Amino acid sequence: MATSSSVSVGIDISMRSLEVAFHGITKIYSFLNNAEDISRLIVFLLENRTTLVVVEATGGYEKALVQALNSASIPVSVVLPKRIRDFACAQGISAKTDKLDAKNIAFFASSLKPHPNAPYSAELLRLSALVDRRRQIVLMIKAEKSPHPKASPEIRPSISDHIEWLIDEEKRPNAEIQDLMQNQPEMKRKSEIIRSAKGIGPGTASNLVAELPELGSLDRKKIAALVGVAPWNADSGKKHGKRRIRGGRSMIRRTFYMATLTAVHFNPVWALFYQRLLSRNKERKVALVTCMRKFITILNAMVRDNQPFRYQSAMA
DSSP: OOOOOOOOOEEEEESSSEEEEETTTTOOOEESHHHHHHHHHHHHHHHHHHHHHEEEOSSSTTTTHHHHHHTTTOOOOEEEEEHHHHHHTTOOOOOOOOOHHHHHHHHHHHHOOOOOOOOHHHHHHHHHHHHHHHHHHHHHHHHHOOOTOOOTTTTTTHHHHHHHHHHHHHHHHHHHHHHHHOOHHHHHHHHHHHTTTTOOOOOHHHHHHOOTTTTEEEEEEEEHHHOOOOOOEETTTTTTTTOBOOOOOOHHHHHHHHHHHHHHHHHHHHHHHHHHHHTTTTTHHHHHHHHHHHHHHHHHHHHHOOOOOOOOHHHH
């Protein structure tokens, strides 16, 4: 088994299974993605002195495993699937199975040694679950409120009843989110600092606390890249291509997009900054992304320094 002083492990995660690969070892170990097998897996990793586990961000299937790894003090890095896929393509690997993916993730872990994620507390995981649930309900309400031109008069009362039920159901996660953030000092501190910036409401604040726990602990370039608002170069020789944003956490970027859109239209200071960008012949979308990037870096500094928003210094 693994004897190296640096033991890198890649785990391919699906709804039902966990495929585990140690870099440099051919055998793949299979576990079920349930509480009992995750406990067995943690013991197995500890016995083999694992120094780094890398998993893909699967949209939620990885959360229970990541929480268990955090509790066992096993360093874990959650990586965007595109990075793993690009790494495989760079090696000329086009085939894709769960076992091959696990091997490739283990090789990625050993070669690039991505920085482990900050451990998520049980409270933070609960907040994240509540935020996810609230988002699901909001999307269902939006879907039901969409025009139904083909809906017969007999069906429309049912749609209205369902919308009313969903609106009432949304109150549950909202109340639990509010209670949790009021009773957890660190969450409360972050939320109050974030909300001191006009344009950030309670919903956006709870999303940022839940889905961007690194806020305040990274430098401005890394936090912008994590959200996915950092511009990437596209230059080759004498050619200078358009800078584009990509990657990052799409959910938090969408949330922050709406907050910034509100700020540039209804907050005089952000509106002035936005108009200044437009006056320099920036495209509207480019100007808005620039505002998003400045906004998130300001919030990052605020949380880091434990200071509320100050327009004079922030917008200088």
